[in-house]
Amino acid sequence: MIERMSIGSGPLGFSAVIPLFRVERYLPDLLGSLTRQRPGDYTLEVIFIDDGSPDRSGDLAQEWLDGTGAAGRVIRQPNAGVSVARNVGIDAATADWVTFPDSDDFLSIDYFRRAAHFLRRHGEGVSVASTRLVRLSELENRIRDVHALKFRFAAGSRRVSMVDFPDFFQLNVASVFFRRGDLLARGTRFRTGLHASEDALFVAEFLLHESAPMLGLVADARYVYRRRAAGDSAIDRFRDNPDTYIGRFRDGYLQLMEQAASIGAVPQWLQAMFLYECQWLLPAQLTDDGYASVLDAAARGETLAALAACAAHVDEDRLFRYDATALPLESRLLLNRLAGRPVPSWVGAYRRGTVLHLPVADPASVQLRGSGDQLIEADATVVTPDYFGQQILHRWSADSPGSVRVAADGRGRAVIETVRGESLAQQQDRHRRRVFSQLRRAVPAREGEVRVWKPVPGPFGSPWRRMGWDAQLLRHRLGRLVRRWLRR
Structure with a gap:
């Protein structure tokens, strides 16, 4: 049991650590959202790390600090990558809570006020606090609540045990608040040398220090993630980097899983994080756009070896009960085979x-x-x-x-x-759900969709939020029935 000091009567302190590199075009939106933040029971310092940016990103940040009088500073350094920049920011932060917004995103105007309200009430009882991530598509010029893990916020703000509900996990750091004292005490740092999943590995390493981590969900604080129309962000380029397929598993997840196994067992929430990563990796290999053409034969073998080593640490029951996203049955069976296990007898x-x-x-x-x-x-x-x-x-x-x-x-x-109108993947997923008693709890994803529509899992939360989500679930179920009827 981790003992934490109670929060004093003064306002909560937030340190926002923001690396800067070639974001002159996007940074004004973030700075504008910081200027418009509503006052509340909090203080805010903004620490910009100019990571050798060749444009005016660092100058814009300094001009904003000078013009607004906001607390903070710009730290300039030769280009060393986002992980090094964030680590520098951790050392420079002084507030109670630290967060890591990306410089091309922006925040709702009540972002810090809502976070402060939640942490004032629940801060001592959560390991980290996650805000609601929504997406701005520049091509569509609209903000949509379409994140694959949006179900976590369907019941409003709440605390969820990651042990009891392992499909509640956190992978990004941009929309998360960490207690600075815990970061320093645990010595958690962003890994350098990796070019994929640095955020998820940082969160996982941080949470492995706790036997029963508690995820705080701040549903009313919206973090707006930008999907660039230019396609030049790190996430747009990640499929062209072999580290996406090899390094993050061999040098990242596997090390954490082995560390956890050496002192007991690999937490099921960490197993679920690995499976979430496989959701974006394995089905894509069967598409022209997602196929890993950047890998030669040797690298493909290394990828399989890394996946196999990680899959060996995933319990078979967790593999087939995982329900955060619609991981196809074929992907699950491949991981099961890579782990050295046979095709289960229930597979039809x-x-x-x-x-x-x-x-x-x-x-x-x-x-x-x-x-x-x-x-x-x-x-x-x-x-x-x-x-x-x-x-x-x-x-x-x-x-x-x-x-x-x-x-x-x-x-x-x-x-x-089969049922009329369903694809083979949907047929297989329906059967898996029936075997694991999940059929009545969810509507499997449509072809090409990752999200799974289901009644709100997890404890407590607002009954009105739950009713709203259940109404959307009913609409999805009725829509599927209508589509099947029309195909007759």
Whole structure:
């Protein structure tokens, strides 16, 4: 149990650490949102780290500080990367709580007031406090609440145990408040040398110091993440960097998982964070836009090895119960195989029309038998999906009209019939949900969509917020029924 000093009667102090590099075009929006912050029970210092920016970003920040009289300073340094800049900012911060806004984003006008109100009430009982991240698409010129983890805020502001609800996790640091005393006591620093998932690894390393971390959710403080139309942000370029596929797993997640395993067990919330990362990595390999063409054969092998080492630390039950996003069944089965485990016996033979589809480890093991137990010869098609050149999971399909019994990988497979209008991925996800008693709790994502619509999980929260979310869930369910009816 971590003991923390109670917050005094004075206003809460916030330190906003903001690295600057080639953001002259975007920085005025952030500075404007800082100028417009509503007063409240807080003080704010803004520490800008000019990370050798070749444009006027640092000068704009200094002019803003001089013109507004805001507390803070500009620290200038040769370019060393965002992680080094943030670490410099941690050392320079003086306030109770530290946050790390990105310089091309901006904040709602009551951002710090709402955060202060929440932390005044719950600060001693949370490990970190996360605000609501919404997205500004420059191409559409509109702000939308579309983050894949938006369900966490559906019940309003609250505290959620990450042990009891492992799908409640945090990956970015821009919309999070950390207690400065904890940062210093734990020596948590941003990792240098990585170019993907630095934020998530920082959060995970910070929280591993606690046996029962508590996530604070500040639903009314909105952090506006900018999706640049120019496509020149770090997140837009991450697929072109081999570190996206190798380093963040081999040198990041794996090290943390091994550290946790050495003193007990890998927390399920850390396992869920890894699976969330796989959501954006594995399904994309089957698309032209997302395929990792930057990797050669050796690097693809390294990627599989890194994923396998991490997957070995993911419990099979957590792998298939993970419900934060719509991770396809095939991706889960690949991770299970990489972990050295067989295709589970509950996985079915999925019939669509007269064609059976089976995910299998050994295509040659598939047997079809009709009435009277006679063996049916099937003209099968076998496809090995190209997840970094893997050869341990295959798709077997064959025309098989009528009633059949199916066996594969030495086990019987139940035949799962399709529902009109659903894709194969949706059919498989519906079956998985039924096996793990999640079917009535959620609407699986549409093809190409990551979010899962479900009743609000987690404790407490505003009943009115829950009712609002449930109304949206009902609308999604009815919409799906209508679409199925129209396809008849």
